[in-house]
Amino acid sequence: MLLGAIEAGGTKFVCAVSDLELNIVERISLPTTTPEETLNAVYTFFDNYTLDALAIGSFGPIDVNKKSPTYGYITSTPKTAWKNFDLLGALKERYNLPIAFTTDVNAAAYGELKHGAAKGKESCIYLTVGTGIGGGVVINNKVIEGFSHPEMGHLVVKRHPDDHFDGVCPYHGDCLEGLAAGPAIEGRFQQKAFELPNDHQAWDIEAFYLAQAAVNYTLTLSPEIIIFGGGVSKQEQLYPKMRQYFAELMNGYYATPPLEDYLVYCDLGDNAGITGTLLLAKEAIK
Amino acid sequence: MLLGAIEAGGTKFVCAVSDLELNIVERISLPTTTPEETLNAVYTFFDNYTLDALAIGSFGPIDVNKKSPTYGYITSTPKTAWKNFDLLGALKERYNLPIAFTTDVNAAAYGELKHGAAKGKESCIYLTVGTGIGGGVVINNKVIEGFSHPEMGHLVVKRHPDDHFDGVCPYHGDCLEGLAAGPAIEGRFQQKAFELPNDHQAWDIEAFYLAQAAVNYTLTLSPEIIIFGGGVSKQEQLYPKMRQYFAELMNGYYATPPLEDYLVYCDLGDNAGITGTLLLAKEAIK
Numbered sequence: 208m209l210l211g212a213i214e215a216g217g218t219k220f221v222c223a224v225s226d227l228e229l230n231i232v233e234r235i236s237l238p239t240t241t242p243e244e245t246l247n248a249v250y251t252f253f254d255n256y257t258l259d260a261l262a263i264g265s266f267g268p269i270d271v272n273k274k275s276p277t278y279g280y281i282t283s284t285p286k287t288a289w290k291n292f293d294l295l296g297a298l299k300e301r302y303n304l305p306i307a308f309t310t311d312v313n314a315a316a317y318g319e320l321k322h323g324a325a326k327g328k329e330s331c332i333y334l335t336v337g338t339g340i341g342g343g344v345v346i347n348n349k350v351i352e353g354f355s356h357p358e359m360g361h362l363v364v365k366r367h368p369d370d371h372f373d374g375v376c377p378y379h380g381d382c383l384e385g386l387a388a389g390p391a392i393e394g395r396f397q398q399k400a401f402e403l404p405n406d407h408q409a410w411d412i413e414a415f416y417l418a419q420a421a422v423n424y425t426l427t428l429s430p431e432i433i434i435f436g437g438g439v440s441k442q443e444q445l446y447p448k449m450r451q452y453f454a455e456l457m458n459g460y461y462a463t464p465p466l467e468d469y470l471v472y473c474d475l476g477d478n479a480g481i482t483g484t485l486l487l488a489k490e491a492i493k
Numbered sequence: 494m495l496l497g498a499i500e501a502g503g504t505k506f507v508c509a510v511s512d513l514e515l516n517i518v519e520r521i522s523l524p525t526t527t528p529e530e531t532l533n534a535v536y537t538f539f540d541n542y543t544l545d546a547l548a549i550g551s552f553g554p555i556d557v558n559k560k561s562p563t564y565g566y567i568t569s570t571p572k573t574a575w576k577n578f579d580l581l582g583a584l585k586e587r588y589n590l591p592i593a594f595t596t597d598v599n600a601a602a603y604g605e606l607k608h609g610a611a612k613g614k615e616s617c618i619y620l621t622v623g624t625g626i627g628g629g630v631v632i633n634n635k636v637i638e639g640f641s642h643p644e645m646g647h648l649v650v651k652r653h654p655d656d657h658f659d660g661v662c663p664y665h666g667d668c669l670e671g672l673a674a675g676p677a678i679e680g681r682f683q684q685k686a687f688e689l690p691n692d693h694q695a696w697d698i699e700a701f702y703l704a705q706a707a708v709n710y711t712l713t714l715s716p717e718i719i720i721f722g723g724g725v726s727k728q729e730q731l732y733p734k735m736r737q738y739f740a741e742l743m744n745g746y747y748a749t750p751p752l753e754d755y756l757v758y759c760d761l762g763d764n765a766g767i768t769g770t771l772l773l774a775k776e777a778i779k
Contacts, residue, residue: 347637351633429637460647
């Protein structure tokens with residue numbers, strides 16, 4: 208039996224075929240251009256296989272509400288060619304298969320839960336901090352979706368006392384993403400985040416915002432672990448500061464797992480998304 | 494078949510017996526004194542019945558982690574007689590039955606989902622705003638519990654621009670509960686919340702904090718509905734202001750259900766907790 212997975216990102220589509228044990232048979236990376244062009248390349252890839260199920264982990268926002276008339280659509284993305292595009296519908300028309308559909312970060316959270324940093328657990332949050340901030344959540348072994356999927360990158364946050372930067376979120380200005388994604392660090396200090404020295408104040412500010420978000424996610428979801436991915440999260444000096452701010456903000460109110468095991472960098476790195484998407488394809492067979 | 498439910502609150506224990514359709518056979522309210530005294534009264538009540546399952550919706554924080562050695566305990570409550578008390582263990586020793594154990598607010602959320610304002614939905618948040626603030630969450634038809642249960646009343650919040658009150662939370666000072674529970678309103682204006690006129694600034698400040706919390710819960714969980722209970726939530730003038738602040742803070746970022754249907758007062762009132770607890774007892778039979 209064969210599984211297909213599409214990790215549909217804003218700059219590239221990663222497609223993979225694997226067996227039920229997730230051994231990769233073939234994998235390809237395609238540039239995200241127009242829906243027609245990109246999907247034609249996707250079809251060319253998958254047409255070589257007889258799949259048993261397919262899953263899509265997509266950039267968003269997307270409509271994951273099965274009761275909605277636009278279920279399966281990419282909705283309000285700034286990438287105009289993809290706005291209101293029926294991604295799931297296009298694939299359903301091409302392939303008569305069970306097809307799972309969720310966000311790229313929900314898929315990554317699921318991948319980390321089953322094969323990565325949250326292995327053996329039943330819940331986790333996966334937060335990617337890079338050009339944007341996005342989060343996926345698994346609770347009771349299932350990705351969470353209600354009327355929509357989490358958009359936890361846009362949390363309302365309290366200011367770091369030394370931070371007077373306006374923020375870069377086009378919707379909210381100074382939400383979490385507006386103050387803590389890569390472009391915010393660059394905008395605040397007029398220098399690329401990865402070029403800033405490890406002891407620069409930028410990382411103190413960054414750790415404060417990420418810790419605050421982690422506290423609020425913890426109070427709301429009490430996941431067993433919070434896993435960070437994405438470019439900014441690769442900065443190792445963030446973690447001790449983040450854990451310190453987390454402890455200060457929580458102030459002993461309730462006992463979390465030890466913070467070295469609770470606020471961690473991902474295990475699967477750039478493979479979290481495709482791994483989780485393949486796993487969701489496997490689930491879709493049932 | 495008969496179900497038993499205990500809504501274990503800090504001031505009273507409500508116990509009920511019902512049939513599988515939740516028709517109440519008998520119901521009693523007992524004062525919360527010491528564990529020994531209160532539980533003896535609980536036993537006297539339930540000993541008259543042959544139950545098929547029991548559920549407990551308890552004040553907290555409690556340990557809901559089945560892998561933990563203190564699963565079923567009330568943990569860090571300021572009510573010293575109940576601190577580190579094995580509530581579930583005591584009941585398991587008395588009654589050889591399946592016994593479900595969760596928070597009072599998780600039970601209330603479940604009650605509202607199955608029989609109240611969230612009927613027909615698969616997810617909801619129930620937020621009680623009274624002498625404290627606490628929240629319960631149901632996602633995919635199940636109450637959420639990870640390493641613990643939500644403690645969403647203690648969210649880190651951004652200040653209302655006109656609010657310079659220190660806050661009353663003994664752990665965090667100016668967290669959500671510290672700034673928006675009943676005692677915070679009273680502390681800020683030196684007057685009982687329910688005595689303040691409907692057009693008092695207090696309600697604008699209150700609506701701002703509750704809206705901000707609702708935005709952050711929405712971004713993190715995307716529930717189908719957020720239901721308010723508790724004394725402060727009975728103030729009807731809060732809802733239009735809360736919905737307005739919610740819309741301003743979200744700023745069109747993602748489409749929620751219409752706010753009149755999304756941020757609502759509970760249907761079951763004071764019966765949410767016992768209803769949900771009976772339903773969880775019914776689930777425990779399986």
